[in-house]
Amino acid sequence: MATLSDVARRAGVSPATASRVINGSSKPVTDELRARVLRAVAELQYVPNAHAQFLARSHRGAVGVIVHDVSDPYFAEVTRGLQRVASDRGRLLMICNSYRDPDRELEYVELLRGQQVAAIILAGSGYHDPEFTRLVNEKLAAYEATGGRVAVIGRHEHSGDAVMPDNRAGGRLIGTELCRLGHRVIGVLAGPAVLTTTTDRLAGLRAALTEHGRDLPEHRIRYAAFDRDGGAEATVALLDAEPAVTAIVALNDTMAIGALAALRARSVPVPRQVTVTGFDDMPIARDVTPALTTVRLPLVEMGARAMSLALDPGAAAPRVELLAAELVRRDSAGPAPVR
Amino acid sequence: MATLSDVARRAGVSPATASRVINGSSKPVTDELRARVLRAVAELQYVPNAHAQFLARSHRGAVGVIVHDVSDPYFAEVTRGLQRVASDRGRLLMICNSYRDPDRELEYVELLRGQQVAAIILAGSGYHDPEFTRLVNEKLAAYEATGGRVAVIGRHEHSGDAVMPDNRAGGRLIGTELCRLGHRVIGVLAGPAVLTTTTDRLAGLRAALTEHGRDLPEHRIRYAAFDRDGGAEATVALLDAEPAVTAIVALNDTMAIGALAALRARSVPVPRQVTVTGFDDMPIARDVTPALTTVRLPLVEMGARAMSLALDPGAAAPRVELLAAELVRRDSAGPAPVR
């Protein structure tokens, strides 16, 4: 690998001059030398060693984000927002997939710290796990103590800048809509109970139902993996145990799609016999049949905001941005069947 | 940020010893000192500076991949395969999104080179663009000349290790299936014509049709963006210009989903009146209505193989692995309507 001094030697200048030409330093260099250096760079196909560069200027360039899984459309959208802002500001974004493993999340915090990233963004849901929370906060605190910036997306037990989708309000919207449609026996396809996302959405839903005089007994809530198959399996279990349900609330769109598949397999017409709702409004939500009634979260916007928070110098007080959820009515929700 | 010498000082040892303890060097260190060092590490929350570490040992750890867009399910799946193998071998994977911009692809090659990654994997389709091809090959050659490993996924004009999905054969499978079903007037929703993926799939399709005595005139092929909206728009245009088509072949699943949406909007029953086929067999393909008849490509496997090729020492001759495509019959393709 050609080094800077190779270039300098070939151009007949000092490494200092070569460096200045290559980095467009403010220090003037004669056109003659500049040309010689550039020629040498081209001939040697020289590319500066990013690590050495990093070490020499102590200027932190990259930013890291820890997501559960980029191939999950939810995170794909969020990441898109993060990317956009990062690129606009000339920052490299390192994406780390925890694959929903808290330990891996911890490891990635260390790794990013080791990479000396300028900021770390936690994009997954928080966990209801005091021990994990303590550990991650400890690591983040150490990072922040040395000037690192942290922003989180979603509710985490971390005091600092945060972007919060209004999951509670979203749950409420769904609940209210279902009541309006006359549903009384409502089943829920929930994600893992340890995620704050799950509990917040559930809390909002329950609040709305209670307001309208309905209840949501625990046995009508099925906790499963936050993915398609989790949704499908939970739907089957729910249907068998609670044949009276007229509406199934999935706590994200992916699970809702699984529910739709399970219902189709049993030839249950949606929404005529059973209503299904999702959450997140992923792009695919409008393309399944029936198109999903869901709650839109401004995913890209969330990513963009989080990156802005992370890159703008921190205010004295933690900044928390609450992003509104919005009901999207499509075809998968209908009036409760009269029986 | 605590440094190694901070740790060493606190533990009352030399940086050399501290380093040895932390990295588990083979050189023996007394338990007494080891314990002191580890305690200091914990107290200071020390994390080694990855850049300095890199510089000191000239051992290349990370691997880079350039994809078009991770949020595209096609690449999400491929990336999952790459990740798995990379993690198994203790490698960090850097994911770069070119967003289908060839210039950005070039930039990322430089960037990864600067990061001194052990290998670069090009996961997007190749381009039919001699100038671009020349440039990228030049940069890759320079990289390989210094010991860098390169693997490509898909057909690129790059001689070296490659994993090739058998796009041609896949196109053939679709063509044969449609002929079997009696379709004669077939329209195509193609991706950008500059992509080798597009032309290869198209070539296979055309070959099959020709063999069965059908033709595929250019005016029944619509080139559009390889995404949902591209598919929807092209479908509308195709329907208007060629009302006689009984089958629409989308060259990837995303476009097929767009086609389904456009047909639904026009209340055209699928597959009764028009058959639609996709390509790739993304996870969502089975969950749209009607479920997509498509061609399965072993996407995860492709990623895994590519990573293996990249990490295993190169053979003398370039290794090319051709991965078979497989027809997946679902509900979106049916017999041609009798008229």
Place this chain on the structure above:
DNA sequence: GCACCCGGGGCAAGGGCTTTCCTAGATCGG
């Protein structure tokens, strides 16, 4: 014509870590 200034270039000091080589003390054999 002299002191000064300033533009253009190079020297060298890091930046944080690994690793080779060396040293000093302990151990062992004769």
Place this chain on the structure above:
DNA sequence: CCGATCTAGGAAAGCCCTTGCCCCGGGTGC
């Protein structure tokens, strides 16, 4: 009991780049 052999730990030389500082020579002002 002394030299040979180990052993654990430390000193220091890089890895590649940036940048503050210094230096040299020619132009400026009075």
